[in-house]
Structure formats: structure tokens, C-alpha cells
Amino acid sequence: MAEITLEKVVKKYGALGVVHGIDLTIAHQEFVVLVGPSGCGKSTTLRMIAGLEDITGGLVRIGGQVVNDLPPRKRNISMVFQNYALYPHMNVRDNLGFGLKIAGQSPAEITRRVAEAADILGLAPLLDRTPAELSGGQRQRVAMGRAIVRNPDAFLFDEPLSNLDAKLRGQMRAEIKKLHQKVKTTVVYVTHDQVEAMTLADRIVVMRDGQIEQVGTPMEVFNHPVSTFVATFIGSPPMNLLPGTIAGQTVRLADGTEVPVPDRLKDFVHDGMAVQLGIRPDDISPVGHGLSQDGPGAEVALTVDLAEPLGMESLIYTRLAGQEVQAKLYGPRIAAPGEVLTFRLALDRAHLFDAATGKSVRVR
Amino acid sequence: MTVTVESRASKQAKKVALWLTTFVLMLVMCLPGLWVVLSAFRPNREILAKPPVWIPEEITLDNFGKIFGFGAEQVGIPVGSYFTNSLVIALTSTVIALIIGVAGGYSFARYRFRFKGGIFLGLMLFRAVPGIALSMPVFMMWSRLGLVDTKMGLIIVYVSLNVPFTIWLIDGFFRQIPQALSEAAQVDGCTRWQAFWKIEFPLAKSGIAAAGVFAFLTSWNEFALASQLTRSTDSKTLPVGLLDFTAQFTIDWAGMCALAVVIIIPALILTFIVQKHLIAGLTFGGVKG
Amino acid sequence: MIRALTTRRTELAPFLLLLPAVATMLFVVALPLIFSLWTSLTPYKLTKPNTLYDFIGLTNYIRIFGDWDFWEAFLRTIAFLTVAINVEFALGLGIALLINKITWGQRGLRTIMMFPMMFSPILVGFQFKFLFNDHIGVVNNALQSLGLTDQAIPWLVDAKLAMFSITLAEVWMSTSVFAILLLAGLFAMPRDPLEAAKVDGCNSWQVFRHITLPFLMPFAYIAMAIRSLDVARAYDLVAVMTDGGPAGRTELLWTLVARVGYDEAKMGQANAMAYVSTILSVLFTWYFYRKLVAARRYMGGAE
Ligand SMILES: Nc1ncnc2c1ncn2[C@@H]1O[C@H](COP(=O)(O)OP(=O)(O)O)[C@@H](O)[C@H]1O
Ligand SMILES: [Mg+2]
Numbered sequence: 001m002a003e004i005t006l007e008k009v010v011k012k013y014g015a016l017g018v019v020h021g022i023d024l025t026i027a028h029q030e031f032v033v034l035v036g037p038s039g040c041g042k043s044t045t046l047r048m049i050a051g052l053e054d055i056t057g058g059l060v061r062i063g064g065q066v067v068n069d070l071p072p073r074k075r076n077i078s079m080v081f082q083n084y085a086l087y088p089h090m091n092v093r094d095n096l097g098f099g100l101k102i103a104g105q106s107p108a109e110i111t112r113r114v115a116e117a118a119d120i121l122g123l124a125p126l127l128d129r130t131p132a133e134l135s136g137g138q139r140q141r142v143a144m145g146r147a148i149v150r151n152p153d154a155f156l157f158d159e160p161l162s163n164l165d166a167k168l169r170g171q172m173r174a175e176i177k178k179l180h181q182k183v184k185t186t187v188v189y190v191t192h193d194q195v196e197a198m199t200l201a202d203r204i205v206v207m208r209d210g211q212i213e214q215v216g217t218p219m220e221v222f223n224h225p226v227s228t229f230v231a232t233f234i235g236s237p238p239m240n241l242l243p244g245t246i247a248g249q250t251v252r253l254a255d256g257t258e259v260p261v262p263d264r265l266k267d268f269v270h271d272g273m274a275v276q277l278g279i280r281p282d283d284i285s286p287v288g289h290g291l292s293q294d295g296p297g298a299e300v301a302l303t304v305d306l307a308e309p310l311g312m313e314s315l316i317y318t319r320l321a322g323q324e325v326q327a328k329l330y331g332p333r334i335a336a337p338g339e340v341l342t343f344r345l346a347l348d349r350a351h352l353f354d355a356a357t358g359k360s361v362r363v364r
Numbered sequence: 365m366t367v368t369v370e371s372r373a374s375k376q377a378k379k380v381a382l383w384l385t386t387f388v389l390m391l392v393m394c395l396p397g398l399w400v401v402l403s404a405f406r407p408n409r410e411i412l413a414k415p416p417v418w419i420p421e422e423i424t425l426d427n428f429g430k431i432f433g434f435g436a437e438q439v440g441i442p443v444g445s446y447f448t449n450s451l452v453i454a455l456t457s458t459v460i461a462l463i464i465g466v467a468g469g470y471s472f473a474r475y476r477f478r479f480k481g482g483i484f485l486g487l488m489l490f491r492a493v494p495g496i497a498l499s500m501p502v503f504m505m506w507s508r509l510g511l512v513d514t515k516m517g518l519i520i521v522y523v524s525l526n527v528p529f530t531i532w533l534i535d536g537f538f539r540q541i542p543q544a545l546s547e548a549a550q551v552d553g554c555t556r557w558q559a560f561w562k563i564e565f566p567l568a569k570s571g572i573a574a575a576g577v578f579a580f581l582t583s584w585n586e587f588a589l590a591s592q593l594t595r596s597t598d599s600k601t602l603p604v605g606l607l608d609f610t611a612q613f614t615i616d617w618a619g620m621c622a623l624a625v626v627i628i629i630p631a632l633i634l635t636f637i638v639q640k641h642l643i644a645g646l647t648f649g650g651v652k653g
Numbered sequence: 654m655i656r657a658l659t660t661r662r663t664e665l666a667p668f669l670l671l672l673p674a675v676a677t678m679l680f681v682v683a684l685p686l687i688f689s690l691w692t693s694l695t696p697y698k699l700t701k702p703n704t705l706y707d708f709i710g711l712t713n714y715i716r717i718f719g720d721w722d723f724w725e726a727f728l729r730t731i732a733f734l735t736v737a738i739n740v741e742f743a744l745g746l747g748i749a750l751l752i753n754k755i756t757w758g759q760r761g762l763r764t765i766m767m768f769p770m771m772f773s774p775i776l777v778g779f780q781f782k783f784l785f786n787d788h789i790g791v792v793n794n795a796l797q798s799l800g801l802t803d804q805a806i807p808w809l810v811d812a813k814l815a816m817f818s819i820t821l822a823e824v825w826m827s828t829s830v831f832a833i834l835l836l837a838g839l840f841a842m843p844r845d846p847l848e849a850a851k852v853d854g855c856n857s858w859q860v861f862r863h864i865t866l867p868f869l870m871p872f873a874y875i876a877m878a879i880r881s882l883d884v885a886r887a888y889d890l891v892a893v894m895t896d897g898g899p900a901g902r903t904e905l906l907w908t909l910v911a912r913v914g915y916d917e918a919k920m921g922q923a924n925a926m927a928y929v930s931t932i933l934s935v936l937f938t939w940y941f942y943r944k945l946v947a948a949r950r951y952m953g954g955a956e
Contacts, residue, residue: 052547072550079551085544089566099552102562146552382754389748390765396780396825397768399791403783416794468674475667483671485942488878490682492938494885496907497927500914501685501692524681527674529882585773587889588907592915603775607893617783624776635771639764646875647837 002063002076002153002186003028004049010057011044011210018044020210021058026203031180031187035197036207037233042190043158045207049188050156051075063153073102078147079156083163084139086131092118092142093127099150117149120182121175137168144179154186161196173199194234198222206230223349228358231278231351237315239278240325243355246273251352253277253321259298262347268361269352275361278351281315284327286341291330295348302327302343307335318343397628404428404621411617427622443623445597446605453515453601454583457522461530461579466572468527469534470560474543484531491528495588503592513595521589526579533578533645537571538564540644574641577634584630602627686931693924700918713925722901723909723926730906730933733816734884737823741880742873744824745831752832753839763836766829774826774886778893781822785809785894812902815895819903822890827883831876838872839865874945881938885930906930 004026011019019041026032034042047053049060051072060067067075078099086095096117097110105113118124121141131139140160147155160176161169177200180187191197197204198218206213206221206229214226225231225239232238244251246269250258259277261269269275282291287299306317307329314329327343329335352361403411405423431443471477472484502521503512511517541564549559565572587603594600602623609620635642693713697705717723752762769777784790785808796802809815842865850860888907891897897904897912904912907930914923 050547050551052550071555072547073553073555077551079548081544081548083542083544085542085548087545087549087563098549098562102549102553102558146548150552382751386751386755386762389751390762393765393769393825393829396784397772400780400783412789414788416789416791416798418798464673464677467670471667471670475670477664477667480667481946483675485939487674487678488882488942489935489938490678492882492934493682493686493931494888494907494927494934496885496888496911497689497931498682498685500910500920500924500927501689502681504692504920505685505688520677521681524677527677531674581771585771585775587773587775587892588885591892592911603773603889606775606779610893617789620779621783624779627773627776631771631773632768635767636764639767642767643763643833643837646879647834647841647872 003061004154004186004188005061006045006049006058007061008058009045009048009055009060011041011048011053012056018210019048022210022212024205024212024215026186026188029184029186031189031200031202032205033189033191033197033201033203034205034207035191035194035233036213038192040207041210042192042207046079046156046158046188046190049154050077050079076153077156078150078152078154079158080140080143080147080160082159084131084143086139086142086146088131091128091130092123092134092145095131095142096123096127096145096149099146103150113149113151117145120148120179121145136164137172140164140172141175144176148179148183152185154188157187157189157191159191160189161191162193176200194236198234204234206233224360224362225278225351226360226363228276228278228353231353235280237281237326239280239351240284240320240323241353242277242279242321242323242325244275244277244321246271246275251275251277254323255321257300257321259345259350260296260347261352262350263296264348265352265361273361274355276353276355276358278353279325279345280349281326281328283346283349284320284325284343285346286316286327286329286335287344289329289331289333290344290346291328292346292349293344295346297347298345299342300345301340304335304337304339304341306337309334400621400624401628403618404625406618408616408618411621427618428626431619431622431626441605441608441619442597443602443605443626446600446602447626449515449594449597449599450584450601450603453518453522453599454580456515457519457526457583458576458580460519460523461526462572462576464523464527465530465534465575465579468531469536470538470564472531472535473538474546487528487531491525495525495586496592499589499592502589506593512593513599515599517593518590518599518601521593522583522586525586525589526582529582530575530579533575533642534568534572536645536647537568537575537641540571541567570638570641571645574638574645577638578642581631581634584627689924689927692920693922693928695921697921697924698918699920704921709921713922717922717925717929722904725901726904726906726909727929729816729904730930733820733823733887733905737820737827737887738877738880740820740824741828741831742876744828745833745876746835746869746873748828748832749835749839752836763833766832766836768829769826770829770833772826774889775893777822777826778890781818781825781890782809782894785818809895810899812899815899815903819887819890819894822894823887826886826890827880830880831873834872834876834879835869838869842868871945871948874941874948877941878938878945881934881941884934884937906933 006022006024009019009022010017022045034045036042044053048055051067051070055068062075062077087098090098093114096114100110100113118127121144123141123145126134126138131142134142143160161172164172173196189200201218203215204218204221205215208229214221214230221230221234225234228241232241242253244253246261247258248271249266250260252258285291300320302318302320304316304318308315312330312332314335316327316329316335318325318327335341353359354361402420404427405425406420407422407424407426410417410420410422431441433444472480506512506517511520545563546556546559549563550556554562585603590601590604591607594604606620606623606627609616609623692705694710695705695707696709748766752759755762784792787793787805787807787810790808792808793805796806807814808818846864847860850864855863885907887905888911891903891905891908895903897908906926910923910926910930913919913926
């Protein structure tokens with residue numbers, strides 16, 4: 001059982017606070033992704049779990065045991081580094097077996113387990129090569145092999161795919177997911193790429209400036225972002241945000257356009273409240289070219305400024321209430337710049353955020 | 365058609381000019397040394413001959429026999445013990461400077477700490493103190509400590525002479541090795557000490573060897589301090605010994621040339637072995653903050 | 654149950670690792686320098702040990718600053734270093750550019766270039782003393798054999814020629830530091846800015862002036878910083894080539910220090926001079942080190 005818990009974990013470099021009190025429980029065999037913009041403290045958090053960084057305050061437990069003062073080698077974790085960190089003076093076989101050798105395993109056992117790991121990752125033909133003789137994807141696989149060979153309580157990944165090109169990144173993402181299904185182990189995975197977070201995670205932890213902004217399954221985080229930060233960070237293209245004021249049952253946008261307050265949010269707002277209306281591009285579509293046609297909505301005529309056809313869909317740039325918004329047109333139809341189309345806003349999937357705090361109005 | 369021919373010709377001319385300049389340059393760099401080496405194998409009378417003898421008529425090893433005290437003729441200068449002294453002093457001071465330098469260089473390369481830049485600069489500035497200026501107070505201190513004219517006295521001085529630059533170089537070599545390698549090893553079960561010896565040290569090895577060669581040659585070649593801190597065959601080194609020759613009434617040019625060759629040869633060989641790493645260390649340590 | 658702070662041994666580690674280095678430098682350099690400072694405030698003579706305890710304030714400094722011989726040596730040293738280092742830089746740059754152009758045998762050439770750097774200064778001095786000897790030196794022999802001159806040129810005897818010969822020896826010995834580091838800089842130079850500049854319509858001089866040279870400057874500063882650590886090696890050259898002669902006309906600060914301190918046994922006064930030479934060297938190193946750090950920061954921004 002390797003549950004990882006963080007209790008009010010703090011990291012300071014001198015006077016500079018980098019992680020400001022994180023509470024998080026990662027269940028046994030769970031795949032958790034820490035995601036957030038660069039510099040928000042993800043790596044630092046991961047490295048505190050690994051023992052590579054001193055913990056300034058708070059507690060880190062692995063499998064119930066407080067590990068604050070344990071060096072990395074006593075935590076029974078393994079880690080895949082951003083630049084792979086393969087030992088350049090050893091061949092693939094020795095790279096894989098290094099941890100076992102240090103642990104004092106017998107040569108026969110080492111050979112067996114290296115072969116096993118090599119088999120899982122398809123590394124068998126590469127065992128005698130040195131890291132310099134491998135491609136980026138192969139190095140990545142060796143790094144993962146080195147992680148699994150030791151049978152650790154948890155895998156830690158720090159942006160393992162960021163050095164690969166887009167195509168390979170997609171492939172390796174799938175491999176990591178398959179690997180986790182095969183080798184059921186707790187995983188903490190750091191990335192700044194929300195697509196990786198959405199596709200890989202059992203649970204996503206969105207971080208911002210050294211704090212946890214939201215924790216939830218990918219769908220929770222996507223469907224119920226707690227703040228404008230999460231709303232714009234998760235999902236691509238990002239959610240449109242339109243400033244406005246609550247006037248009775250409507251949101252009055254900057255140019256006076258009135259949009260009804262979604263039913264499910266009615267209880268959370270009051271008259272005169274300054275808000276931001278959030279709608280994903282997928283929820284603004286020309287009538288007849290959207291994802292969902294039923295449910296409450298509002299229709300509005302908008303001028304197409306620019307259309308980016310992507311094949312079966314187009315991304316449309318237009319203006320709503322004096323502000324540039326992005327919309328989606330589904331179907332193989334080309335929209336011309338200047339064309340005026342009636343768009344339907346799927347209000348049942350719209351969000352309202354308190355303009356003062358940036359928090360969702362549902363969060364109190 | 366004519367255009368290409370012409371430009372090809374001018375390109376050819378440029379190439380020839382390039383090679384010629386380089387050739388002359390290398391000649392200027394090599395000839396002085398080569399002339400000394402050549403003279404070391406000629407009898408003194410040929411060197412002194414007027415008019416000069418351009419084509420050597422006689423190649424001989426007598427000069428070496430003479431300075432090392434075997435063969436027919438001998439000089440009254442104990443080159444053999446100077447050689448041993450130089451070797452012992454340079455080797456010992458190098459080994460010690462390397463140990464201190466690896467520790468210090470690793471510290472600079474791998475840790476952040478207060479006053480880091482200041483300490484680094486301080487070490488360099490200490491290194492900048494002219495040898496002759498340092499020799500006086502050290503001489504006075506060493507006389508009180510009984511270290512004047514001992515190998516130990518010179519070894520201590522040379523260690524301090526070599527530590528700053530060794531640190532500079534080794535810091536550079538370690539910083540070329542990603543820190544993640546040591547971290548990966550620690551996650552893999554190593555202590556930091558094991559990670560150092562199994563991963564970082566093997567990767568920095570050739571660089572450390574280059575730093576060692578540099579330190580060895582600095583000690584091997586040093587004159588200003590050695591000339592004041594040594595007195596007798598107990599501790600005198602080869603560069604000081606070379607000056608013994610000029611103190612004599614007539615200069616024994618051939619003998620000096622032979623001694624010069626003895627001093628040069630190790631320098632040439634060692635330089636040749638490590639030059640690649642040395643350049644890498646110098647530039648990397650300097651350029652990457 | 655939150656602990657306020659976990660302090661680990663790791664914070665001490667860097668200092669412990671540096672301790673031997675710092676201790677050595679303090680014992681072998683800093684302590685003697687303090688001793689030297691004290692000595693420079695006394696009339697200490699090696700022949701009269703008790704004079705070490707007479708404090709005479711700045712008398713020695715006042716004396717040397719009022720001494721024309723000192724100023725002459727001081728100014729000669731400055732002039733010598735200025736000329737030598739500028740020539741070394743210019744030559745080194747030229748050589749680096751030249752070798753960078755050559756496509757074949759680069760490594761060998763680079764190795765040959767390193768040799769003078771590894772020569773003992775005392776050997777370089779001896780070598781040039783041998784070459785420039787007015788009777789048997791190969792230079793005069795060659796000039797006479799070629800009929801360019803019929804009498805022996807007094808390379809090391811005439812004051813001006815001797816200074817020239819010493820400078821030549823210094824340049825021969827130290828140019829390679831510049832050449833090697835500037836060549837390393839040229840090797841490390843990225844292609845893109847060069848090509849961008851050419852596309853932008855720069856001629857080769859402009860490319861060199863505005864792209865290549867600024868990129869090389871940090872390498873030049875490394876060379877200068879390294880070189881500045883060893884400026885006093887010129888002492889060895891002079892000691893063997895002319896020993897300050899003729900009549901003190903090639904006396905540099907460092908040879909003057911040795912003469913006053915050891916030959917005349919006036920340690921107090923010699924230490925005062927030595928202090929001036931130390932400050933000179935330290936300022937020199939400090940200046941170039943600062944330049945290097947600044948250039949590095951500026952380069953870091955471009956990466
Ligand atoms: N050793 C250090 N000293 C000071 N600040 C650091 C150090 N390491 C990281 N930081 C700072 O901590 C913050 C978080 O870094 P990191 O955890 O690497 O972010 P990321 O989320 O991109 O992985 C950054 O602002 C970074 O500048
Ligand atoms: Mg990171």
C-alpha cells in the first residue's frame with residue numbers, strides 16, 4: 001500500500017516562498033497529475049516527495065510513514081526526469097540494472113528483472129547500446145524502464161514528454177497510460193500540458209503560485225472549474241470570459257447585451273453582483289452546427305472576423321459584447337470573414353465567476 | 365565561364381595565402397623550442413662556433429650525460445637531485461591540490477550557498493598575488509617554522525598556488541554533468557557519496573585529469589617562489605637549477621639546453637594528452653555562470 | 654503537528670567541502686599578506702632581526718613613493734603589460750580567426766598552440782636569451798649569414814632592444830591563451846546570427862564587428878582573467894634574460910622587489926613595494942573577472 005499524503009507542505013528558498021502549504025492525498029495505485037503554468041511549484045512539490053529537495057515545513061508521508069527526513073534512496077520511489085538523466089557512461093542494460101545493483105541484488109536476479117522490464121517496454125534489442133546511440137523516444141523508454149525495474153511504491157514523473165516532438169509525445173502518452181494499467185502503481189506526474197493532464201490522470205491537481213487551485217477528476221475540473229484560472233487553463237481553446245453585472249435574472253454584459261442567468265446558478269448570485277460569464281468555444285456555435293441543440297440557450301447574431309478551418313470543424317473568431325471570443329463551428333462548412341451568423345450560446349454549460357475574486361459563484 | 369575560372373583561381377590563391385600564413389605562424393611558435401632541443405644534442409663547441417655551423421656535424425647525447433653526472437665530462441650541478449625534487453614536489457602538490465580542488469569545485473558546481481560568488485572571487489584574487497611578493501612573507505614565516513629549503517615547504521605553497529585554478533576547472537567539469545544524473549542515482553538507491561563516485565566522478569574523470577596536469581605543470585614550472593624558498597639539493601627544483609648554470613663564470617649553453625629539454629619533455633607530453641579537456645574546462649567554467 | 658523548520662546537514666555541506674581550500678589559502682596567502690603588511694610598516698632588515706618590531710608607520714611607503722627608481726619600474730611595468738597584453742589579444746584574435754578558417758588539421762594546430770602556454774617562463778626566458786645572445790645567438794647568426802647586418806646586434810644589452818626582447822618573449826609565451834580561448838569561442842559561435850546578419854545586408858567587416866566580436870568578448874575576458882592571474886610571471890623572464898639590466902633599464906616592479914628585499918635585505922621597504930604590486934595584480938584580476946561576469950550575464954540573456 002503506497003498512499004502518498006502531503007500535509008501543509010511548505011517550501012522556501014531563503015525568504016522566497018515557492019510552495020505555500022499544500023494538502024493532498026494520493027490514493028494507492030492512483031494516477032495523479034500536477035498541472036499548472038511553468039514556475040508554479042510543481043517540480044518543487046514532486047522533488048519534495050522524492051526527497052531531492054528539503055521540506056521547509058509540513059509533512060510528507062509515503063505508505064503512512066513520515067519521510068521528511070528520509071533520503072531519496074529510502075523512500076522506495078522511482079523518478080523519470082525531464083531530460084531522462086540516463087547515465088551516459090553505461091549501456092542500457094547497466095542503466096536499467098543500476099538501482100538493483102546498488103540494492104545488492106544477485107546478478108541473476110538483476111538479469112531477470114532487467115529482461116522483464118525491457119520486455120514490457122520493448123527495449124530488448126537496445127540493451128547493449130549507450131544512451132548516446134538512442135533516439136529521444138528510446139531514451140524516454142529506457143528512463144521509464146529504469147523506473148519500473150525496481151518495483152517501487154510510487155513513480156514520479158517530471159515533465160517526461162516535454163522534450164519529444166508532438167507525434168512522439170502522443171505515442172508515449174499512450175504508452176505511459178498502458179504502462180500504468182499493466183504495472184498498477186501510485187503515480188505522481190507533473191506537466192504543464194493540460195492535454196496530458198486530461199488524458200492521463202485519474203485525478204488532476206491544478207496548481208497556481210505554489211498553491212493548489214483545484215483537485216478533481218478530469219471531468220470535474222473541466223465541467224466545474226472553481227476559478228477563472230482553472231477555467232482558462234484547462235480546455236483548449238480556453239474558455240471565453242465576458243465581464244458583466246447581474247441584473248435580476250440576467251447577466252448584463254459590457255455593451256448592454258442581456259443573457260439569462262443559467263438556472264443552476266440562480267441561487268448563487270444576487271442583484272448588482274459584478275461577474276464574469278464563462279463560455280467555452282464549444283458552447284458557442286452557429287445554429288445547426290453545434291454540439292448540443294437542446295437545453296436552455298440564447299441566440300445572438302455575430303459577425304465572423306476570422307475562421308480557421310480544421311476539417312470537420314472550424315474555430316471562429318468573433319466579437320461578443322465588444323470583446324473578442326472564440327467559437328466552434330461543427331461540420332465541414334467554411335465560414336467567410338464578414339459573414340453574419342446566428343450563434344447559439346449553450347447556457348446550461350455556462351459558468352459565472354465572481355469578478356472580484358475570480359472564483360466560481362458556486363464556491364463560497 | 366571565365367568568371368568561375370577566375371574566382372576559382374582567386375579562391376585557390378586565398379587558400380594558399382591562408383596556409384602560408386599558418387605555416388609561418390607555426391614556425392614562429394615551434395622554431396625557438398626546436399632550436400633549443402636541437403642544440404641540446406650538439407656539442408658546446410659547435411654552438412659557440414664562429415662562423416656559425418648551420419648543419420649539425422655531430423649529434424650527441426653527451427650533454428645529457430654531463431648534466432646527469434655520468435659520461436666523461438661532468439658539471440658541478442646536481443641535476444639528478446633537482447629532477448627528483450621537482451618530481452616529488454610537483455606530484456605531491458598536485459595530488460593534494462586535486463583532492464582539495466575536487467571538493468571545492470564540486471561544492472561550487474552543485475550547491476547554492478551564501479557568499480558563493482564572493483568566495484570564488486576571493487580564491488581567484490588570492491591566486492593573483494605575485495609569487496615574488498608572496499615569497500618574502502612566506503620566506504619569513506617558513507624560516508620560523510623551519511620549512512625553508514624543505515620539499516614540504518614548497519609543496520604547501522604549491523598546493524595553495526594550484527587550488528584556485530583547479531577549483532575553477534573542476535567546477536566547470538562538474539557543471540557540464542547534469543545534476544539530474546546524481547539525483548537519478550540517489551532515487552535509484554545511492555547515497556550522495558555513492559552517486560558521486562559511481563556517476564559524477566567517472567564522468568568528470570578526464571576533466572579532473574586535465575586539471576591535474578595543469579596543476580602539475582604549474583608546480584613543475586614555477587620559479588619565483590622556488591628560487592627564494594629553496595637553498596640546496598634538499599629542495600631545489602629544475603627551474604632554479606637552470607639558473608645555476610648562468611651563475612657560473614662561462615655559460616654552458618649546451619648543458620642548459622639539455623636541461624631545458626628535460627624540463628620541456630614532460631610538459632609537452634602531458635599537454636598533448638589532455639589538451640582537449642583542458643580547453644573544454646577553461647571555456648565551460650568561464651562562460652557558463 | 655507541523656514542524657517549523659527542518660534544517661539539514663546539506664546546508665553545511667558546501668562550506669565543509671570548501672573548508673580545505675579556504676583554509677589553505679588563508680594560511681599560505683592571507684596570513685603571509687598580513688605579515689607582509691606589518692613588515693612594510695617596519696624598517697625590517699634580514700640582517701637585523703629586531704627591527705621587525707619597530708613600528709614606523711607609512712615611512713616605507715612615503716619613501717618608495719618619493720623614489721624615482723620605484724616610479725620608473727612601476728611605469729615600465731604598466732607600459733610593458735599594456736603593450737604585451739594588447740599585442741597578445743590582437744595576435745591571438747588573428748590566429749584564432751585564421752585557424753577557424755582552416756578546415757584541415759585544426760586539432761593539430763590547436764595542440765601546437767598550447768605548447769608555449771605550458772612552457773616554464775624560466776625556460777622561455779632562457780630560450781630567448783639563447784636565441785638573442787649577441788655572440789652565439791641564432792638570430793644574430795642568421796642576420797649576419799644573410800648579410801643583413803655585419804655587426805652583432807646587442808639584443809639583450811641595449812636598453813631599448815632588451816625591453817623589446819623581453820616583450821617579445823612574453824608575447825610568445827602568452828598569446829596562445831588568447832588564441833585558444835578565442836578559437837573555442839569561434840567554435841561555439843552559433844551560425845544563425847551570422848546568417849541573419851548576412852541576410853540583413855552586413856558585409857563581412859560589419860558581421861565581424863557587430864556579431865562575431867561581441868560574441869567573443871566573454872571568451873576574451875576569460876583569457877584576460879586567466880592571464881591576469883599570472884602577469885607576474887614576467888619576473889621569471891627578466892630574471893633570466895637581463896636580471897633588470899643594463900643599469901636597471903629593464904627593471905620591472907617584481908625584479909625591483911626581489912633586489913631590494915633579497916639582495917639589499919631591506920625587507921620592510923621591499924614589502925611595501927610588494928604590496929603595491931599585489932594590489933596592482935589583484936585589481937587587474939578583479940576588473941577582468943567583473944567584466945567576465947557581466948559579459949556572461951549578457952550572453953545568458955541571448956540564449
Ligand atoms: N533552487 C532554487 N532557488 C530559488 N528558487 C528556486 C529554486 N528552484 C526553483 N525555484 C523557484 O521556484 C519556483 C517553482 O519552481 P518549479 O517547482 O521548478 O516550477 P514548475 O512548476 O515549473 O516545475 C520558480 O519560480 C523557481 O524560480
Ligand atoms: Mg518543472
